[in-house]
Amino acid sequence: MCGIAGWVSYDSDLKSQRDVITTMTKTMARRGPDAGGVWIDRHVGLGHRRLAVIDLAGGVQPMQAEELGQTTVSLIYTGEVYNFVELRDELKQLGHQFKTRSDTEVVLRGYLQWGEEVAERLNGMFAFAIWDVRTEELFLIRDRTW
DSSP states (O other), X not given: OOEEEEEEOTTSXXXXXXXHHHHHHHTTTTTOBSEEEEEEXXXXXXXXXXXXXXXXXXXXXXXXXXXXXXXXXXXXXXXXXXXXXXXXXXXXXXXXXXXXXXXXXXXXXXXXXXXXXXXXXXXXXXXXXXXXXXXXXXXEEEOSOO
């Protein structure tokens, strides 16, 4: 299973804290030995360690959605969405285009389509954090299983 970490501070600019967020992410190397990544914006830092299972090349994280060359949403995700193929097909019919075959991108595009209600459409085991650059809000979502 992957590992996710993050830091939100509305009182400071976290762009200068890359070393701290990178260190936070490195502490989870055993949870995600295949890859790691960090994404930082003014008030948020997101870190991810990956255990690659689905779309080994395309599921790199943190994953961003862009509009006119600017990041609008950034996602870190762990788990597996069992119905991602069906959701991907539905999102394609709604006009979304995909760059990968990963369930991660389905979660990202699903958020863009349905907002935080995307969680109600997901069947699987998962936890994820989405930073919406447009509103400067962080959404933390996990599956409903205990």
